[in-house]
Every structure is written in structure tokens, then in C-alpha cells.
Amino acid sequence: MNRVAVLSAGSWGTTMAMVMADAGNDVTLHARRPEIADAINTVHRNPVYLPDIALPAALRATTDPREALDSADHVVVSIPAQTLRTNLTAWAPSIPTTAMVVSLMKGIETHSGLRMSEVITEVTGIPAERVAVISGPNLAREIAARQPAASVIACTDETAAETLQDACLTPYFRPYTATDVTGCELGGAVKNVIALAVGLATGMGLGDNAKSLLITRGLAETARLGERLGADPLTFSGLSGVGDLHATCASPLSRNRTFGEHLGRGMTVAQATSATRQTAEGVKSCRAILDLARRNDVEMPITEVVAAVIDGQITVQDAASQLMSRTPKPERYGI
Template sequence: MEKVSVFGAGSWGTALSYVLAQNNHNLLLWTHRQEQADEINQHTNKRYLKDTQLPENLKATSDLSEAVEHGDIYVLAVPTKAIREVCQDIKKSLNRKILFVHVSKGIEPDSLKRISEMIREEIPEQWIEDVVVLSGPSHAEEVVQEHPTTVTAACANTEAANRIQDLFMNHYFRVYTNTDVIGVEIGGALKNIIALAVGITDGLGYGDNAKAAIMTRGLAEIARLGVKMGATPLTFSGLTGVGDLIVTCTSVHSRNWRAGNMLGKGKSLDEVLEEMGMVVEGIRTTKAAYQLSKAYDVPMPITSALYAVLFDNVSTDDAVEKLMGRMKKNEMEDLINLL
């Protein structure tokens, strides 16, 4: 049995806490809202997982120092934009080495840092045992229904990845390991961009042909950037590449698909964000990926088109027309360049 602190009580943090509690670990879930902690301690979190009865051994607190003191493993399940702030608060009372696990999917705009890099920048090296990425095709709503789910624990240190594999693995939650941290983080973050784009095409009333095209070509540009950044090409054909892309582009549970769908139906970005009421990671990641494409000189036409829609007030119809009117290319040459 491990002592684990989970930071962030949104849908995914709560779902992973559900898994950990069922695995009989000594778990404490932190939220910054006392009323949410009180509700979780009564075994529900209705805002995020409205129909779920939480295990009795899933305990919550709004006292950050209590959560910092509790665990030997920290699971960071806060949005990308909150990673630095939470890490800065954690380190104020940290006094021992901790194995960090992050489960968010994003890139920081402007700095262009991956989440594992952000954690290492904010937490002193003397207190980090290692940083593991847990990622894959996994909707929280299905995990708490105990539907079969597979994810990947990625770390250059295989012992750390194996420890997280053992921490989460059970009869419905299967965990693989991988050493390609860059590929896993890039695949997990950028698939949200493609899901936004697919949602837009669905909102515009286009059919399966358009969806298949966006997903396939989207995976190609994710892989192009990832490989240029040092990732292993094969990672993008695995759970955190094509697997996560499929589930995020095709599921009603996907916030990014829903946001894109509303944009395609003519709603403004502000209207979409107000209606969603939850973080849509793909919007912020689109800006970061657009900046990365320029920094690494990697062509990313779908990302560029989505950036124009989100930040340059280009209409969705005009963005699609521009995508379809690009110069001719040879598909096999494009794919061979990844190898």
C-alpha cells in the first residue's frame, strides 16, 4: 500500500482517486474549495461526476499542507495553467523526495514547456525522486463506471514507471510503460487541438470523410512536431498517439470536441467557454503548438487553421477552404520523413 496525495479534484483527478482508493492505497485528494472537500467526504462529486458514488476510503482535504505532508507519491491533476502555481505552493512545505506523477495534457504558451519540464523548474531537484507522465485514451466518466481502460506511464527511469504501473493497475485499469516522455506528452497535448478541429467540422455539418481526414492528417502533424522535438515515431501509433486521438475526437465526453462543435455551429469563443464551464485544454494548447511549429519550422496546417479561428477571428468556413486549397503533396513522402 502506497501513501498518495492527488492534487486537483476535477473529473480526472477524482476518477484516478477512485482507482487508487479501490486499489486500497492510503489516499488523500486535495481541492482548493472546502465545500468540494466536504462533498467528496460524503462520497460524491456531482459537478464533475454527477452519477458516481465514491469509495468510502477516498478522503479529501482543502488544506494543501496536509496533502503535502500525507503522500510519498504526488499525482498532479490540475489544469496546465495551474501547474506552476500548485508546484510553487507545494514546495513551500516540502521536506523529502517525492515521486511526481502528472496526468494533465497541455503545453505552456510562450515558454513552450511540457508539463514535466514545468514541474522540474518549480520543484527543487533535491525533492524530486522522478517525474512520471500518466496518459492515454481515458475518459473519467468511463473509468468510474469501471469500463476497461488502458493508459501509459512514461518515464526515462523504468523503475519509476513500473512503480506507477503497479500503483494504478487493476482489473479494469490497465497500465503500460514507456520511456518516451516527449512523445507521450506531445501526443497527449496536441490531440486536443485535433479534437477541436474535428468538432468544428462536425458542427459545420460535414460528415465522416472530413472527420477521418482531419484525424489522419492531424496525427501526421503531431508526429512531425514530436519527432523534431526528440520523440520516438512509434509512440504516436500507440495509446498516447492514435489511441488518445481516437477517443478525444469521437466521444461525447470530450470537452475539446464539444467546444469545437459549438464553434462550428457559429458560437463565439467566449460563448463556448461560458457554456462549457470547465477547462478546455486544447484552446490554450493551440497557441503553444502554433508557436512550437514556428520555433521548430514544422508545417502544421490544421493547427495553423485552428489558431486563425481561435485568435485571428477567421471564420470556420474560410479556415476549412484554406486547408483544402493548399498545394499538392505526396502522402508517402510525408510519412517516410517521420522514420
């Protein structure tokens, strides 16, 4: 039996803690708020993020990260991407030296342009072969309801990825393995920005043709950036590419799509933030992704207009006009 620490108790972290407990692991979930930890331990529910989901009785919670990390074989991290460095700096001394660290986060660090696995290795000194990412169409509420789902576990060490695969395989959650960490992380980060764009189109009342255009061209610009950074192009046709992109752009459960819809209906960024309540990673990461693309001379027009809308540089209406007035190009330009 593996000892698993999950940091922390938002909807996705709680869901993965449930998955790994259902898979037969000894799981401790770190919750910042005592009332959440108490509820998980006593009534086996997360009253804030998944109030209607019955959690395994064996799943334990604590407000002490050191207690959660004690003797852990796997350390699963699920916090907002832009808070990773600060939190990980505090947690790093308590991470067991032999543990595998698993990122559930889908973002790019704003000031450095680093992917989440890169932040983990930089802050902790843990080698890349002991850092994995889980990515794919991961709408937490559906998985928490134990509906069928699949994901990719990516690690440069294939054996380590297979070990983690065994640790989260359940009748409803099917993980596949891969070694393309770069491609999986880029697919997970950029799809949030494209989902914002699809949400904008939805909020503006645009039709399915426009949304399909954004999804397919969004996948193209993700692949362009991935190719430049050394990712395997086939990754973007898989679960962590088109699979995650479709789920995030199509589902009303998607925070990023919902945030975009609020903007498309006339809300300000501040109003949309308040209405969405949970973190929409694309809002924080869009500028970092655009900066990364520009440093690598990669054209990402959808990401560019989304970043401009979030920064208040252009209106929602201007965004649509800018995209539709671009110079015509071959479909596969830059790839």
C-alpha cells in the same frame, strides 16, 4: 501501501484518486472548494464533477494542500495546464523530497513552450527521473464508471514507471509503461487541438470523410513535431498517440471536441467557453503548440488554422477552405 496525494478534485483528478484508492493506496484528494471536500468525506461523491459516481469510502479529501502532501510517496497533479506554474510554486515546499510527481495534464505552457513535466522539473527542482506522465484515452466519466480503460505511464526511469504502474493497476484500469515522456506529452497536448478541428467539422455538418481526414493528418503533424523534438515515432501509434486522439475526437464526452462543435455551430469563443464549462486544454495550448512548431521549423497546418479560429483571425468557413486549398504533398512529407 503507498501514500498518494492528488491535486486537485476536478473530474480527472477525482477519477484518478478513485483508481488509486481502488488499487489499495492511501489516497488524499485536495479540493479547493469545502463543499466538494465535505461531500467526498461524508457521502463519498463529488457533487460538482461526478455526482452519480460512488467513490471509495477510504478516499479522503481536504482543502489544505499541505495536509494532502504530508508524507506522500506519489503526488498526482491534475489542474489546468496554464495554472500549473503558479500553483506548483505554492505547493513545492510541501512536496516530500522523495516523492514521485505524476502529471495528468495535457497541454503546453503558453509563454514558455514547455511540456508539463518540464514545468514541474523547472519549478520544483525535482529530477526528471522522478517525474512521470499518465496519458492515453482517458475519458474521465467512463473510467469513473469503472469501464475498461488503459493508459501509458511514461518516465525516463523505467523502474519508477513500473512502481507507479503497480500503484494504479485495477481490474478496470490497465496501465502500460514507457520511457518516451516527450512523445506521450506531445500526443496528449496536440490531440486536444485536433479534437477542436473535428468538433468544428462536426458542428459545420461535415461528414465522416472530413473528420477522418483531420484525425489522420492531425496524427501526421503530431508525429512531425515529435520526431523533431526527439520522440520515438512508435509512441504515436500507441495509447498516448492514436488511442488518445481517437477517443478525444470521437467521443461526445470530449471537452475539446464539444468546444469545437459549439464554434462550428456559430458560437463565439466566449460563448463556447461558457457552454463547455470545464477547461478545454486545446483552446489555451493551440497557440503555444504552433509557436513551438514554428521555432522548430515544423509544418502543422491543422493546428495553424485552429489557432487562427480561436484568435479570431479567420472564420470557421475560412479554416476549411485553407486546409483544402493547400498545395498537394506526399502523404509522409516531413516524417
